[in-house]
Amino acid sequence: MSLNLWIIPLLPLAGATINGLFGKRFSNQLVNVIALGSTALAFLYALYVTVRFFGLSADQIPHIEHYFVWITAGTFMAEFGTYLDQLSLVMLLIVTGVGFVIHIYSVGYMEHEGGYYRFFAYLNLFMFFMLTLVLANNYLMMFVGWEGVGLASYLLIGFWFLKDSAANAGKKAFITNRVGDVGFLIALFLLVKHFGNLQYDNIFKALAAYPVETSVGFITATGLLMMVGASGKSAQIPLYVWLPDAMEGPTPVSALIHAATMVTAGVYMVARSNAIFNRAPIALTVVGVIGTLTALFAASIGILQTDIKKVLAYSTVSQLGYMFMACGAAAYGAGIFHLMTHAFFKALLFLSAGAVIHGLGGEQDMRHMGGLRKYMPKTFWAMTIGTFTISGFFPLAAFFSKDEILWKEWAGGNHILWLIGVIAAGMTAFYMFRLWFMTFFGEYRGPAPETVSHGHDADPQHAGHTAAVHAQQADAQGSDHGHGLPHESPMIMIAPLFVLAVLSVIGGWIGIPAALGGSDRFDHFLEPVFHFSPVAEAGGESAAVAVEPAEHEDRATEIGFMLISLAAATMGLFGAWFLYYKRTDLPAKMAAAAGGLYRLVRDKYRIDELYGATIIQPIILLSTNVLWKGVDATLIDGTLDEASAGARDLSDRLRHMQSGNIRSYAGWVAFGAGVVIAFMVWKGVR
C-alpha cells in the first residue's frame, strides 16, 4: 500500500517552479492561483493522508515509502523516501495548514509590493523544503530540507534586498545557520561511521542495542552536535542572534518561517532523534539547560524592545526555548504539543502585528502606536486572543502545552529549570501585555497623518476598507496621498487571523491533561514515536513503581502547579497594565533608576557587539590582512601577474624577429641550418 506521499512536497515545488520561472509575466491573480492552489492541494492531500493514516494498524506505523536510491558509495546508501509516523503527521498538518493560511494572508499583505511573483515562488519553495525535511526517511534528506529552508529563509529575509539592513539580516541568518549546520553535519558523519547509513529505521533499530551512556561517548557526542545544529536553526543560545534580525523580512515570512515552522525544525529534529538523546543523558541535560536559559534570556530582552516585531521575535526565541526545555526532560510529546500550539498563536500574533503595521503604513515602533483598538477592532481582538494564549491563560492552547512542559520539568526533578521556566512565563505575559497595551490602548501617538509619506494605500482598494472616519479625516486635511489615520486591514488578511484565533483557542484541547479530567490524547497519540526510549524499558520500571501510587497526589500537585503558572501570567498581566496603562510615566522613571542595567537589557545584552568584537572582527581582520591582501592579492594574483607579465615581455622581444625583412629571415634560416650541421658534425652523422 502506498500513500504517494511524494505528492505533498512536489506540489509546492511545482508552484515555485512555475511562478519562479514564468511568474514575471503572470498577473497577480494567476500567481495567486498557482501559489495558493498548490499549497491548498498539498494541505488537502495531507488531510487525506491523515484520514488514511488513522486506518493503518499499529504495525504499519511508521509508514515508510522508498522511491529510489539517491546515493550509493560502498556500503553507504541514501535514498529518496518518506517516513510517516505520528510525529511527521503532526508536523505535516502544521506546515501545510498554517502555511496555507499564511499564503492567503500574504495575498493581502503583499498586494502593493514589487516582486509579487518572486515572493510567492520563494514561499512555495520554502514549503517544498520544509515538507522534505518533515517527511524524509533518512537524515541526509532531512539535511537537504534543512539546508533548503535555510536558503528559502535567506531569500525571504532579504526579500527587500535593496534595503541594506534586509540584505545584511539575510546574510546574518544564513551564516549563523551555517555554524549550526556544521555541527549537524558532523553528527551525521558520526552516524554514518557507526551505522553505515542514515536511514531512520536502521539507525533507531541499531541503537536499541546500545546502552545508555553515562559518560561522554559517541552517542552523547552525536546528540550534542545535533543540538548545535538545532540551536542554529531554532535560534537557541548561543546562535539565536539571527532571528530578531530576520524580522527585516515581510511579516508573513516572519509568521510562517521565523515563528511557526522553520525555526521549529530543530525541535522536530531532536524529537525525531529521541532514540539518540534518550541514550545520552548528558546531551539531554544540555538541551534542557540551553532551552531553559534561552527561554529566560530571550524573554528578558523582549521586555524592553520597542519594535513590535522584535518583541515577537524574542518571544519566539523564548518559546522555542520552552520546547527544548521539554525535550531536555525527555517530554518530547510536550515539546511537540507546544510546537503545535505555538505555530497557531505565534502565527496569529505575527499576522496581527502585520495587520497593525499594514494599517499604519509600515510603522513598527510601538512608541508611535497606541489607541489602535478603535481603528482596527478586528485586529485588536485577534491580537487579544493571541496575547492571552501565549501568556498561558486557561483554557487557551498555550495553557495546556506550557503547563505540560513545566509539569514534566518538575516531575523530572529539574526544580531549578522549572522555576526559571515559571519566571520566563511571567515575563512572557508581561512583555506580551506590554505590547498589547502600548499598541491598542491609550492615545494614538503616531505622527499626524499628513507627515506620513508612505502612502501605499492611497488607492481605492484600501479606501474601500477604511473606516468612514478615515475618509473624513483625509478629506478634511485635503491630503490626497497621505496615509491618514490607522485603518483596518482588508478581509483577506482578517480571515486568516480568524482561523488562527480559533485554532489558538481550541488547539490545546486535544491535549487536556488527566489532572483536568482530560486524557492527554496528544501525548498518547505521539507515544509510539518515542518508544525507542530505553528509559521506558529500563528506567521505566523503577519510575513506574515510584509514580503509580502517587498518581492521585500528583494530580492535585499538578493542578497546584497550574495555578502557580496562572498566577505568574496574571502578575505579568497586571504588571504590564500598571506600567503601560495606568501609570505610563513610571517606565521612564524606572529606566532612569535602573540606569546601566536598563541600557544593557535594552541593547539586548550587547551580545551582537560581543560576537562582533570576539568573532566577526578577528575574522574580518584575518581575511583582510592575511587572506585577501596576503594570500589572494600577493601570492595568487602576484604569481599569475608575474607569469603573464613574463610571457608578455618575452614575446615582446621575440616579436621583433618578425621584422618583415626577408634577408633577416634568410639569415635565421642559414643560421639554423648552420646549427643543425654543426650539431650533426659534432654528434657524428650516423
Place this chain on the structure above:
Amino acid sequence: MVPLSYYLILSAILFACGVAGFLIKRNIITIFMSIELMLNAVNLTFVAFAAELKSLSGHIFVFFVMVVAAAEAAVGLAIIIAVFRTRETLNVDRVNLLKL
C-alpha cells in the same frame, strides 16, 4: 679521374656563393638566381655521388630537383612580376608590409 672531393668542394663553394648572394643582395632577381645556384650546387653533389657509387638514385633526384626548380622559377617569376607591378621596385627591403 677527378677525385670525388674536388666535386664536393666545388659544390660547397657554389652553395656558399648562393647563400651569400641570397643574404647580401637586395635585388629580388639576384636572390632568385642565388637560389638556383644553391639548387644546382646540390645537383652537382648528387651526380658526383651517383657516379662514384654507380647508383641511379642520384640521377633520379637531380631530375626531380630540376623539375621542381623549373616549376619554382615559373611561379617565382610570376610573383616577382606581380610584385613589381604593384610596388614598382625589386628591392626586397621595401617589400616588408607582412610584419608585425
